[in-house]
Amino acid sequence: MSTSGLRRLAGMAVGWGLSLLPAAVLAQEPSRPAPGLDQKAAIAASQAAVGRTIGDHTLLDRENRPVRLSSYRGKPLLVSFIYTGCFQVCPTTTRSLDETVRALQGRFGDNQFNVISIGFNQPADSPQALKAFAAQHRINRPNWDFLSPPLPVVEQLTREFGFRYEATPAGFDHVLQVSLVDAQGRVVRQVYGDKVPADALGEPMKDLLVGIPLSPSTPLADLIDQVRLLCTVYDPETGTYRVDYGLALEAAGGLTFIVALALYMLNEWRTRRRARRKPQPA
Incomplete structure (x- = not known):
């Protein structure tokens, strides 16, 4: 996979990942130990x-x-x-x-x-x-x-x-x-x-x-x-x-990457297919 392709894949994963997560999750910083009852x-x-x-x-x-x-x-x-x-x-x-x-x-x-x-x-x-x-x-x-x-x-x-x-x-x-x-x-x-x-x-x-x-x-x-x-x-x-979304975030991250990879591969396949069908100059 080319460097430009990897960049595109990373951008797609980040964009789609953010769109899939609730706003409350996006606003949170990494979790810290919370005070409270034993x-x-x-x-x-x-x-x-x-x-x-x-x-x-x-x-x-x-x-x-x-x-x-x-x-x-x-x-x-x-x-x-x-x-x-x-x-x-x-x-x-x-x-x-x-x-x-x-x-x-x-x-x-x-x-x-x-x-x-x-x-x-x-x-x-x-x-x-x-x-x-x-x-x-x-x-x-x-x-x-x-x-x-x-x-x-x-x-x-x-x-x-x-x-x-x-x-x-x-x-x-x-x-x-x-x-x-x-x-x-x-x-x-x-x-x-x-x-x-x-x-x-x-x-x-x-x-x-x-x-x-x-x-x-x-x-x-x-x-x-x-x-x-x-x-x-x-x-x-x-x-x-707040709700602890740690596990959900991990699952969402993995799912987002898989979806992004699948969409990238589909896009690459379509691009190559169109290129093969394009008429060659005489």
């Missing part, structure tokens, strides 16, 4: 909460009314922790949980369990802020409350649920978990991730409703390998959360 320690603390009875804390609902956690006993309870200043992951997980709650209500009925989302970033996660958050994401289910704990209660409450979080310059890095609490107020299962599949909660919910003891959850080591837990991949250079 994943193994976060999962271990979360799993250690399984079997623990939650204390009878008093929080405020969206209308600034006091609500005791003991008032939810008698039915299974789903508990998530959020902060209203999050504009990416917390809204995504809340909407995913809403879809799951809809599916669970279709299976078990509207009044068989309750849901609460707790704003842990105090005093910013006030009753008014949580009310606006719920309205923005169209969460208006009779069995779903958004609760604001007093600042002195936050540390004990999050510790009891095994919920770990850490402040960053742009918000919080925190565990993505939904806790399943039984009718006696005990944490019986932790479900992780930014998507909350209905089947992950449906089977244990069914067992709770009919009084069957829950089977052991996934071993801790398997959870560490299988689940992306943290709210963020925080980029301190940009002050934003």
Whole structure:
């Protein structure tokens, strides 16, 4: 292959490669180690909460009314922790949980369990802020409350649920978990991730409703390998959360080169074919 051909191929690969990548990827610098939670320690603390009875804390609902956690006993309870200043992951997980709650209500009925989302970033996660958050994401289910704990209660409450979080310059890095609490107020299962599949909660919910003891959850080591837990991949250079596109970039780069090479070879073949067909002077 000629030098000029290689230059053309490189130019084609770069041009096509850039056009195939999302703008968010192009704007990123090479990834750097991100501050945040220790994943193994976060999962271990979360799993250690399984079997623990939650204390009878008093929080405020969206209308600034006091609500005791003991008032939810008698039915299974789903508990998530959020902060209203999050504009990416917390809204995504809340909407995913809403879809799951809809599916669970279709299976078990509207009044068989309750849901609460707790704003842990105090005093910013006030009753008014949580009310606006719920309205923005169209969460208006009779069995779903958004609760604001007093600042002195936050540390004990999050510790009891095994919920770990850490402040960053742009918000919080925190565990993505939904806790399943039984009718006696005990944490019986932790479900992780930014998507909350209905089947992950449906089977244990069914067992709770009919009084069957829950089977052991996934071993801790398997959870560490299988689940992306943290709210963020925080980029301190940009002050934003981002997705780690490293593997996708490598795959896209290889695919781009193969496509560029194939197109270059096709173009060369067409050029030579036209040259052979061109009439020769007499």
